[in-house]
Each structure stands twice: as C-alpha cells, then as structure tokens.
Amino acid sequence: MIGKLSVALAGVCVALCVGAQEGPADFTTQVPLAVSGNGPWYRLELPLAVQLNARQxxxxxxxxxxxxxxxxxxxxxxxxxxxTESRSVTDVKWFPLYAADTRETLPGVVMKTTTEGTLVEIKPSSVAKPGTQVLRGWVLDASAIKAPLQQLNLDWSREQEGFQRFTIEASDDLQHWESWGDGQVARLSFADERVEQHDVSLPGQSARYLRLLWQGQAAPLLTSAKLVSATRSSLPQPLVWSPPLAGTRLGAGEYSWQLPTGLSAERVRIELSQPNTLAPVSVSGRRDNKQTWQPLSSGLLYRLTQNGQDVVQDELALPGQVLNQIRLQVDERGGGLGAEAPALRFAVRATQVVFLARGEPPFTLALGNATVKAANLPLSTLIPDYSAERLKSLGQAKVVGAAVVKAPAVTVAPEEGRDWKKLGLWAVLLLGVAALGAMAYSLLRKPQGQP
Incomplete structure (x- = not known):
C-alpha cells in the first residue's frame, strides 16, 4: 500500500515539474523566426533592437x-x-604617385615588380614638363606581409599641419584595385598642445599593395609607413549600432546618457551637429547611480570644413565593459558642444543565437525575464563537430514580423488569475504526504505479531 502511494506521489511531483517548465508566456518579448538552409542547427544574427528587450x-x-x-x-x-591574435608591425616601402594636377582622378603610371611581387619602381606613364607634376598619393608595398592587414600608421613632414584625407585601395596585381574606404590622419596645434592622429583602421583583409590617393589637394611627403597585421584564432563578430539616444546636460561641458539596459559597449559616436566643432573629450561610465564614474576613453572630436567638405571624427573606442550610464566631459576651450546634450549612438558586438531545431516550426525567440537562469550550452556541446567553418555552413534563422511585447508578469489579487491547476496539484501532494505519514504512524503503533 505504501509503495503504491509513493508511486502516485512521484507522479504528482513529475506533473508539478512539467507544469513549472518555462514557456513563451514567461517572457515579455516574443519574436517569430523563419528558418532556411541545412538544419537541424540554425544560427540567428540577433538584431540589436531585439536584444535591447532582454532583462539580463x-x-x-x-x-x-x-x-x-x-x-x-x-x-x-x-x-x-x-x-586571441598574433600581431606584428612592419615598416613598408612607399612609392610616390604624380599627376598633372590635383583634379586628375588616377595618375597614369608604370609599375615594375620582381618575380616575387616586390615593388621596385613607379614612374609616370608619360613625360611631363618639369614643375607641372603634383604629388597625388603613394603606393605601399605590402607584398612581404601574409597576414590580414588591420591598421595603417603614417608619419609625414612636420612642416605640414592640418588634416590629411585620402582614399584607400588594395590590389594584388597593381592592375585591379578594390576600395577599402577613406582614411584620415591629422597633426594639429591646439591650446599650446599638439594633437596628432597617425593610425587608420583597415578592414582586416590581405593585400599585396595599397594605394593612397589625396582628393583635391597635394599629398604630404611621407617619412614613415607601417602596417599592422594580425592573425586571429577567430574573427570577432561585427559591431552593431544603436539608434540615437537623447542625453542630459549635467553642467558646463558635461553630459550623460542612460542606456536601455546593461550593455558591453565597445564604441560611441557623438553627434556633432554644428560645423567647425573641435572638442577634446573624456568618456567615463558606470553600472548605476551608486557607483563612481570610471574613466573609459579620451580623444579629440571634430567636424571641420576642409576644401569644401566636412572632415569628421565623431567616434571613440571603449573597453567593452558592461555599462548602464555614459558620461562625456568636454574641454570647452575648443568651444564646447552647445547647451543641449548631443545625441549618442553606442556599438556592441553582434550576437549569434545557434539552436538545435526539435519539433515543428514555426520557432519563436523569447527574451525578457529578470529571474530565469542561463540555459545556453557551449557551442562545442551543442554541435559535437564544432568548428568556425562548421558554424558558417549552418542553416539560417531570421526575424520575421514584429516582436510581441507584453508587460512583465505581476502578482494579481488573490481572487483573480490564480493557477487553480497548480494549487490543486500541490494540495493533492500535501494530502498524500499526510496520508503516507498517518499510515506509517499506524503501522509503527501496531503491536508486534498482530495481523
């Protein structure tokens, strides 16, 4: 009799556990997903707008x-x-590019290389009159570097101050060139101080040659050219940017912004709405009002007009700490950023959700619960033969339709919204335990040998 009752009670406990299992309704945000490609594993690039609905x-x-x-x-x-990465800095050779004037888009040149691809000479394709050639740019020989190029460092004649803005192109054969965007370096004198910017970020790709072309102005005389290359064990996910956040002016030259939730911000972008803005700044952050501000970064922000176009530096790198608040302090000797707090955008590292599809679609992404425990597995456990190449070959999942957002669950009045099923199960369980205890007590009191 006792054995049968124990089995029944165990069944009730199992039912209670199943009833308490997390479901979509336990989360404030539900997002429909669509899957394509080869399963059963699918990876989802988690949009920042969806990620901001998380409560952890x-x-x-x-x-x-x-x-x-x-x-x-x-x-x-x-x-x-x-x-983890292996970084190296390499001094490279540079070769001048001349053209008839600064309006010529591409200088006509003849380039010679060795059989190994090392650049040895660049000369004009046509003979021009002496004194009519303008230095338009430089070609850098990176043929000895086999790793992806991460950063360019330039130095130039100290007599040439101001901003140096140029386009960056890459090639492996000196014939076909791929745009790598724009670069900008600067040497400025400000408030009895000298501010210099020598580094330019590159996209992390390999190339044998780089071509730097100055637009609308003569190129400066280079004195040094270095390339930073790096081989990473795994490339990081790209950065994703937030919508603009409104800030609060704390005082003269001091502003703060409240992030939607605790986030590992890696870059910030400050809106410089007024032309000819120059502002040395420092950035600090904290998790809540009870903590002191911790310094994070400093630099020079500017939006200046040069040769009829805006030259803008409005971003600063952050160390990636989890933050809820960001503060910007401005040295107002440069004129400040105005009476109103500028808009701020922050960038976080993109996140992928990889899941093993079980059961029938459609699948739903849910998030927004401050009390649940982490349930994610390591990638190597979820995918037994996991590798970076394997991850790229997985099926794709993407957000379709609008997210369904509801208010967080709250405790309702006793007469409304009770989970009577769960309460009934608990009642049965308690009664069963009481009955089992009574039977055990009765058996213990029965005299020895009495049937």
Missing part, C-alpha cells in the same frame, strides 16, 4: 521555442574584440 545583461534570459512551446537547446556566440 549577459542575455541569460534568451530562449527559443517550437510551435508546441517546447524549449530548444541553444548556444550564444559572442566573440569579443579581444580575440
């Missing part, structure tokens, strides 16, 4: 459910900018 900074409240509301096994891929 480390995304412990992210879940994926199938059509029946069953949770799916999943992992989070959030490779940081500080991935």
């Amino acid at each position: 900074a480390d995304l412990s409240d992210v879940r994926v459910f199938n059509a029946a509301g069953e949770p799916q096994a999943y992992a989070l891929s959030r490779q940081a900018a500080s991935s």
Whole structure:
C-alpha cells in the first residue's frame, strides 16, 4: 500500500515539474523566426533592437521555442574584440604617385615588380614638363606581409599641419584595385598642445599593395609607413549600432546618457551637429547611480570644413565593459558642444543565437525575464563537430514580423488569475504526504505479531 502511494506521489511531483517548465508566456518579448538552409542547427544574427528587450545583461534570459512551446537547446556566440591574435608591425616601402594636377582622378603610371611581387619602381606613364607634376598619393608595398592587414600608421613632414584625407585601395596585381574606404590622419596645434592622429583602421583583409590617393589637394611627403597585421584564432563578430539616444546636460561641458539596459559597449559616436566643432573629450561610465564614474576613453572630436567638405571624427573606442550610464566631459576651450546634450549612438558586438531545431516550426525567440537562469550550452556541446567553418555552413534563422511585447508578469489579487491547476496539484501532494505519514504512524503503533 505504501509503495503504491509513493508511486502516485512521484507522479504528482513529475506533473508539478512539467507544469513549472518555462514557456513563451514567461517572457515579455516574443519574436517569430523563419528558418532556411541545412538544419537541424540554425544560427540567428540577433538584431540589436531585439536584444535591447532582454532583462539580463549577459542575455541569460534568451530562449527559443517550437510551435508546441517546447524549449530548444541553444548556444550564444559572442566573440569579443579581444580575440586571441598574433600581431606584428612592419615598416613598408612607399612609392610616390604624380599627376598633372590635383583634379586628375588616377595618375597614369608604370609599375615594375620582381618575380616575387616586390615593388621596385613607379614612374609616370608619360613625360611631363618639369614643375607641372603634383604629388597625388603613394603606393605601399605590402607584398612581404601574409597576414590580414588591420591598421595603417603614417608619419609625414612636420612642416605640414592640418588634416590629411585620402582614399584607400588594395590590389594584388597593381592592375585591379578594390576600395577599402577613406582614411584620415591629422597633426594639429591646439591650446599650446599638439594633437596628432597617425593610425587608420583597415578592414582586416590581405593585400599585396595599397594605394593612397589625396582628393583635391597635394599629398604630404611621407617619412614613415607601417602596417599592422594580425592573425586571429577567430574573427570577432561585427559591431552593431544603436539608434540615437537623447542625453542630459549635467553642467558646463558635461553630459550623460542612460542606456536601455546593461550593455558591453565597445564604441560611441557623438553627434556633432554644428560645423567647425573641435572638442577634446573624456568618456567615463558606470553600472548605476551608486557607483563612481570610471574613466573609459579620451580623444579629440571634430567636424571641420576642409576644401569644401566636412572632415569628421565623431567616434571613440571603449573597453567593452558592461555599462548602464555614459558620461562625456568636454574641454570647452575648443568651444564646447552647445547647451543641449548631443545625441549618442553606442556599438556592441553582434550576437549569434545557434539552436538545435526539435519539433515543428514555426520557432519563436523569447527574451525578457529578470529571474530565469542561463540555459545556453557551449557551442562545442551543442554541435559535437564544432568548428568556425562548421558554424558558417549552418542553416539560417531570421526575424520575421514584429516582436510581441507584453508587460512583465505581476502578482494579481488573490481572487483573480490564480493557477487553480497548480494549487490543486500541490494540495493533492500535501494530502498524500499526510496520508503516507498517518499510515506509517499506524503501522509503527501496531503491536508486534498482530495481523
């Protein structure tokens, strides 16, 4: 009799556990997903607008459910900018590019290389009159560097101050050139101080040659050219930018912004609405009002007009700490940023959600619960033969339709919204335990040998 009752009680306990399992309704935000490609594993690039609905900074409240509301096994891929890498700095040779004037788009030149690809000579394709050639740019020989190029460092004649703005192109054969965007370096004198900017970020790709072309102005005389290359064990996810945030002016030259939630911000972009703005700044941050401000970064922000176009530096790098508040302090000797707080955008590292599809679609991404525990697995556990190449070959999941957002669950009045099923199960369990205790007590009191 006691054995049968114990089995029944165990069944009730199982039912209670099943009844308490997390479901989509336990989260404030539900986002429909569509899957394509090869399963059963799918990876989702988590949009920042969706990520901001999380209630836990480390995304412990992210879940994926199938059509029946069953949770799916999943992992989070959030490779940081500080991935393990082998970096090297290489001094490279540079060769001048001349043209008839600064309006000529591409100087006509003849380039010679060795059989190994090392650049040895660049000369004009046509003979021009003496004194009519203008230095338009430089070609850098990176043929000896085999790793992806991460950064360019330039130095030039100290007599030439101001901003140096140029286009960057890459090639492996000196015939076909791919745009790598724009670069900008500067040497400025400000408030009895000298401000110099020598580094330009490159896209992390390999190339044998780089071509730097100055637009609308003569190029400066280079005195040094270095390339930073790096081989990473795994490349970081790209950065994703937030919508603009309104800020608060704390005092003269001091502004603050409240982030939507705790986030590992890696860059900030300050809106410089007024032309001819020059502002040395420092950035600090903290988790809440009880903490002191911690210094994060400093630099020079500017928006200046040069040769009829805006030259803008409005971004600063951050160390990637989890922040809820950001403060900007401005040295107002440069004129400040105005009476109103400028808009701020922040960038965080993109996050991938990788899940193992089980059951029937459609699948739903759910997040927004401050109390649940993390349920994600390591990628190597979720995908037994995991590798970076394997990850790229997984099926794709993407957000379709609008997110369904509801208010966080609150405790309702005793007469409304009670979970009578769960209360009934608990009542049965307690009664069963009481009955089992009574039977045991009765058996213990029965005299020895009495049937």
